Amino acid sequence: LKRLNSLRRLLGVLGDRGDRKNGLSVMASNEDDNNTTNEDDQPFTPWAVSVASGHTLLRSPQHNKGLAFTEKERDAHYLRGLLPPAVFTQELQEKRTLHLLRQYEVPLHKYIAMMDLQETNEKLFYKLLIYNVEELLPIVYTPTVGEACQKYGSIYRRPQGLYISLKDKGKILEVLKNWPEKNIQVIVVTDGERILGLGDLGCQGMGIPVGKLSLYTALGGVRPSACLPVTIDVGTKNETLLNDEFYIGLKQKRATGEEYKEFLEEFMTAVKKNYGEKVLIQFEDFANHNAFDLLTKYRTSHLVFNDDIQGTACVVLGGLLSALKLIGGTLSDHTFLFLGAGEAGTGIAELISLEIFKKTKLTVEESRQKIWLVDSKGLVVSSRKDSLQQHKKPWAHDHEPVSGLLEAVKAIKPTILIGTSGVGKQFTKEVIETMASINAKPLIMALSNPTSQSECTAEEAYTWSQGRAIFASGSPFDPVIYEGKEFVTGQSNNAYIFPGFGLGLIMSGAIRVHDEFLLAAAEALASQVTEEDYAEGIIYPSFKNIRKISATIAAKVASRAYEYGLASHLPRPSNLVKFAENCMYSPTYRNYR
Numbered sequence: 001l002k003r004l005n006s007l008r009r010l011l012g013v014l015g016d017r018g019d020r021k022n023g024l025s026v027m028a029s030n031e032d033d034n035n036t037t038n039e040d041d042q043p044f045t046p047w048a049v050s051v052a053s054g055h056t057l058l059r060s061p062q063h064n065k066g067l068a069f070t071e072k073e074r075d076a077h078y079l080r081g082l083l084p085p086a087v088f089t090q091e092l093q094e095k096r097t098l099h100l101l102r103q104y105e106v107p108l109h110k111y112i113a114m115m116d117l118q119e120t121n122e123k124l125f126y127k128l129l130i131y132n133v134e135e136l137l138p139i140v141y142t143p144t145v146g147e148a149c150q151k152y153g154s155i156y157r158r159p160q161g162l163y164i165s166l167k168d169k170g171k172i173l174e175v176l177k178n179w180p181e182k183n184i185q186v187i188v189v190t191d192g193e194r195i196l197g198l199g200d201l202g203c204q205g206m207g208i209p210v211g212k213l214s215l216y217t218a219l220g221g222v223r224p225s226a227c228l229p230v231t232i233d234v235g236t237k238n239e240t241l242l243n244d245e246f247y248i249g250l251k252q253k254r255a256t257g258e259e260y261k262e263f264l265e266e267f268m269t270a271v272k273k274n275y276g277e278k279v280l281i282q283f284e285d286f287a288n289h290n291a292f293d294l295l296t297k298y299r300t301s302h303l304v305f306n307d308d309i310q311g312t313a314c315v316v317l318g319g320l321l322s323a324l325k326l327i328g329g330t331l332s333d334h335t336f337l338f339l340g341a342g343e344a345g346t347g348i349a350e351l352i353s354l355e356i357f358k359k360t361k362l363t364v365e366e367s368r369q370k371i372w373l374v375d376s377k378g379l380v381v382s383s384r385k386d387s388l389q390q391h392k393k394p395w396a397h398d399h400e401p402v403s404g405l406l407e408a409v410k411a412i413k414p415t416i417l418i419g420t421s422g423v424g425k426q427f428t429k430e431v432i433e434t435m436a437s438i439n440a441k442p443l444i445m446a447l448s449n450p451t452s453q454s455e456c457t458a459e460e461a462y463t464w465s466q467g468r469a470i471f472a473s474g475s476p477f478d479p480v481i482y483e484g485k486e487f488v489t490g491q492s493n494n495a496y497i498f499p500g501f502g503l504g505l506i507m508s509g510a511i512r513v514h515d516e517f518l519l520a521a522a523e524a525l526a527s528q529v530t531e532e533d534y535a536e537g538i539i540y541p542s543f544k545n546i547r548k549i550s551a552t553i554a555a556k557v558a559s560r561a562y563e564y565g566l567a568s569h570l571p572r573p574s575n576l577v578k579f580a581e582n583c584m585y586s587p588t589y590r591n592y593r
């Protein structure tokens with residue numbers, strides 16, 4: 001009877017709504033019961049019926065403007081008294097927040113502050129990120145996001161993204177329907193097994209899809225409400241996490257084999273059913289024993305993109321095409337040696353050989369002969385072929401076995417050395433000195449993330465090559481002074497690619513990804529490097545111009561999609577760059593009536 005009375009009172013409050021001239025936010029709750037008896041052990045219904053004004057408006061990250069609500073808006077939306085009297089412009093808010101962020105000395109604290117901002121005032125978060133991208137990218141993205149994932153359980157405040165765990169088997173479609181936004185254009189999904197070069201972080205990998213999607217918006221202009229971060233939790237093999245009382249994921253051994261495949265199949269089917277044919281699914285930081293299979297299996301039935309295999313290939317090929325201006329020759333004149341023969345390494349190798357095949361008279365097989373890879377067992381050579389994973393086989397060339405990287409550098413004499421091992425400090429003094437003894441301008445790319453896993457630092461690359469190296473890294477390094485000269489380094493990270501690439505797919509309504517799109521994206525990136533960049537010895541354009549770069553990449557990708565009959569948004573816009581720019585999300589506040 002008491003509960004019935006509560007309900008009556010609640011309905012009475014709701015009935016009052018029309019009488020309340022102000023249309024105030026109405027929060028009705030049976031917590032308001034004037035009961036004297038303790039109901040703590042009674043089942044409770046968390047009623048919340050609201051319109052976005054007053055307190056509710058301030059609590060809505062999409063609509064909140066904080067101190068930037070004007071006097072008129074404060075009157076019209078029942079905010080009087082809920083905010084201090086000062087009215088700030090968005091620019092002043094940006095300045096204030098930046099000032100605050102700079103007071104934190106620990107990058108992880110800045111990360112937490114940025115995530116809080118994203119959860120309270122989305123437009124201010126994106127304004128800050130877009131206009132201060134070089135300063136804040138290392139916070140919301142690599143390297144800090146790596147540390148955030150490692151400590152995700154203990155810094156956890158509010159859930160971000162959608163968690164799909166083995167507990168949801170048979171109900172994934174229902175779980176997708178719980179997500180509040182219906183019009184999803186991009187999903188970034190991980191299963192947490194290979195988070196950067198930090199290994200299996202299980203459910204705590206969620207930081208990666210969240211971070212990648214914030215870049216989709218900030219760098220590529222995709223609406224935040226169209227982005228869905230997903231973590232698939234099938235357990236973890238990380239014993240530390242399994243024994244951690246603050247671990248937020250399933251405490252069980254990672255599922256493998258058929259159980260894993262069936263769960264992923266259910267996810268892929270549910271996604272297509274819920275969001276349609278044109279939702280982009282970006283696979284991120286899966287271990288390579290699943291990543292290649294998932295890409296192969298779903299590339300013909302879904303719009304899928306593996307960032308670690310394909311996005312990384314684009315950013316590196318773009319950097320190589322641009323580097324030719326500094327190191328000379330054509331791509332096919334060079335010899336490439338990789339440390340690491342996994343997703344990134346073989347993905348890049350495949351795209352380089354495709355580009356050489358397209359631009360020369362060489363066959364794909366001949367172009368592959370210019371590329372060598374070293375894995376944890378040494379140089380990938382034909383005598384090892386039978387025991388090699390499928391993705392390594394095309395790179396198993398005839399050569400006697402070579403055990404380590406230094407020996408491989410001496411034997412192969414590469415002009416370009418690329419680190420994709422996920423293991424730090426592998427480009428030793430001897431390795432770089434040997435590269436410098438073979439090449440006037442050795443091109444050295446240390447791509448592993450985060451900074452702790454980088455194959456070498458910028459300082460090591462410049463010092464050990466006596467200032468002759470052309471250097472780029474996956475995570476950013478500060479400029480280095482060597483013998484009185486300043487060396488600015490480039491960041492070779494797929495963040496240059498996926499936001500623009502995804503935008504190109506979305507704006508053209510592409511239904512599948514074709515390898516030609518990857519070549520187009522790489523060439524578009526290379527075309528954005530300026531003479532000033534080359535004068536500084538860098539092979540990537542500045543992140544400051546990333547939205548323009550993303551628009552150029554999007555336009556080229558879309559253009560190929562139309563050319564290959566894979567675009568569904570018709571008619572084709574005549575100026576694709578302009579169209580891409582016009583599609584981009586703006587972080588500027590809107591006026592409320």
Ligand SMILES: NC(=O)C1=CN([C@@H]2O[C@H](COP(=O)(O)OP(=O)(O)OC[C@H]3O[C@@H](n4cnc5c(N)ncnc54)[C@H](OP(=O)(O)O)[C@@H]3O)[C@@H](O)[C@H]2O)C=CC1
Pocket residue numbers: 194195196197198287288307308309312315339340341342343344345374375376377419420421422423447448449450453473474475492493494495
């Ligand atoms: N800059 C960027 O944009 C990107 C950077 N990355 C980074 O690249 C790294 C690798 O990623 P990914 O390719 O997906 O990982 P994978 O696990 O697929 O591949 C790692 C490769 O490195 C090899 N390896 C591991 N340890 C050693 C060692 N000590 N000596 C030689 N080889 C070794 C492995 O050998 P084996 O096969 O024998 O086990 C494997 O071939 C990560 O740190 C990741 O953060 C990834 C994507 C993009």
Ligand SMILES: CC(=O)C(=O)O
Pocket residue numbers: 142195196197285307308448449474493494495
């Ligand atoms: C950059 C990226 O995707 C990685 O390190 O995995």
Ligand SMILES: [Mg+2]
Pocket residue numbers: 196284285307308
């Ligand atoms: Mg990745």
